[in-house]
Amino acid sequence: MNFILYSDVNDGSISQSLGRPEYSYYFVLKAYRPVLESLGRVHVVQAPAEVDRLYHELRLKGEDSLFLSFTPPQKTPLDLDCPTLCVVAWEFDSIPHEYWDNDPHQDWSRTLGRHGRVITLSSHTARAVRRVLGEHFPVLVLPTPLWERFDGVRGQYPNVPVNAGTTLQIKGCIIDSRALGLSADGLIAPVLEEAPPPPAPVEVEIAEVPPLTARRRLFIAKHYLREWYRALVGGEWRRPLFISKHYIRECYREGLRDRVPERLRALMAKSSPEHAAPLPVVLPEPEPAPEPEHPQAVLPATDQQVEFQVDGVVYVSVFNPDDGRKNWHQLITAFCWAMRDTEDATLVLKMTQNDLSTYYVEMLTLLSQLSPFRCRVVAMHGYLDDEQFARLYGAASFYVNASRCEGLCLPLMEFMACGKPVIAPLHTAMLDYIDEEVAFVVKSSQEPAIWPQDSRILFRTLRHRPDWGSLKTAYQDSYRMAKENPEGYQSMSLAAALRMQEYSSFASVQGRLRDFFALTPLTEADGASSLAVAGNA
Missing domain, CATH: 3.40.50.2000 (Glycogen Phosphorylase B;)
Incomplete structure (x- = not known):
């Protein structure tokens, strides 16, 4: 029998995987490996995609294989040609038997039912599986050998x-x-001294604009006449009426509006309000300086x-x-x-x-x-x-x-x-x-x-x-x-x-595996061959 093993965490990634949910599966694989090597040849793959290639190579030689997935069932593929078994560590009283996010793989009962049997690390997990898949579903309770x-x-x-x-x-x-x-x-938190009250708003009064003289009115009129001419000469003849209205309105607002009677002035004000008497301008209150953030803890x-x-x-x-x-x-x-x-x-x-x-x-x-x-x-x-x-x-x-x-x-x-x-x-x-x-x-x-x-x-x-x-x-x-x-x-x-x-103990775990798969322990010569193959895997 050939045992093909896979875990998301391996020797190269274990130091970066500390604390991940799959972290413990790596140690379970390492603990199982010597027992599996006593019953067959062991091959450790780096990705599930390698399993079927290895399975077909061994099948051409007339050798049986079994893929043991040391990953949660939702991450174990269902479409492999190689017979597959999940090794499940689970601590709750029921396994997921429904799915979410439109992902049927989240339904463990579907995955384990397709595989037809499962290895669990405890009797508690075995009971949770059988509670969903039936009392006669094949489950091997296999603690890790560590004695x-x-x-x-x-x-x-x-x-x-x-x-x-x-x-x-x-x-x-x-x-x-x-x-x-x-x-x-x-x-x-330390008690901070009471902050001084913010300064009172500062009022700034803008002086009234001096009255327009005839010379000033003439200067304004000449300015807008010149700008009107430049706009038209510069290619704005497609909108001459709009341009003319714009500069006439500006000339009126700045140089002539005060000469028009108030009642007529109100009728002529279409969109812009009449200039009111200058009002005091109140500057906004200065915003308080932001409080410093709590300093980060200094880690050793x-x-x-x-x-x-x-x-x-x-x-x-x-x-x-x-x-x-x-x-x-x-x-x-x-x-x-x-x-x-x-x-x-x-x-x-x-x-x-x-x-x-x-x-x-x-x-x-x-x-x-x-x-x-x-x-x-x-x-x-x-x-x-x-x-x-x-x-x-x-x-x-x-x-x-x-x-x-x-x-x-x-x-x-x-x-x-x-x-x-x-x-x-x-x-x-x-x-x-x-x-x-x-x-x-x-x-x-x-x-x-x-x-x-x-x-x-x-x-x-x-x-x-x-x-x-x-x-x-x-x-x-x-x-x-x-x-x-x-x-x-x-x-x-x-x-x-x-x-x-x-x-x-090794003997106890080996006996459970042997009976579940109906295997015979390897001889010393077979064991040496198994170790050589595993070392090259």
């Missing part, structure tokens, strides 16, 4: 509830609540190597602050409220967002509103290499998730694979691997939601609303366990690691 990836982290960083001190480095910048000098007073440099140390009970969360599902405001406020008098509690936030300006001011405002507090909040903005990410895994006492819905949540699974107990709600994809043995469960309830890509912004589905009080209690209970019950912490740590071993 073996963290063997080195588990061996290098033993799990301890209270961190004695770990130095972390990042190429970018950090926002550290203890280095900001936070104060709620910084949110209040993001191209430096920054180092800092964390210790005590360390909570970690990884998310994109532009993703409204992540509920990061409550994650921070509940922590600061629960730990406001606790100096050795630290919340480390790793931001998966390229643009610091999208959340910098918002975060500083939030932390200022919460101040004063003795706990510590550190946001990491920038690139973490594998070694530094391993140190972050090792530094954590707990991982925190407070999101409204999840399609899988790879960071949560990764920290659990490293043996970290978690704080998380029990809903959507997390139903597959979260319970009270491995987590401090946050209560939640359902609320209406929209499909993210729905331009109509209509409520068609549901998501979950985590309970802030429950989240605050989970922070307090977990801190108490870390400080007072190290045996209980170690028990929960071991349970988290075992859960991920059962749920996301």
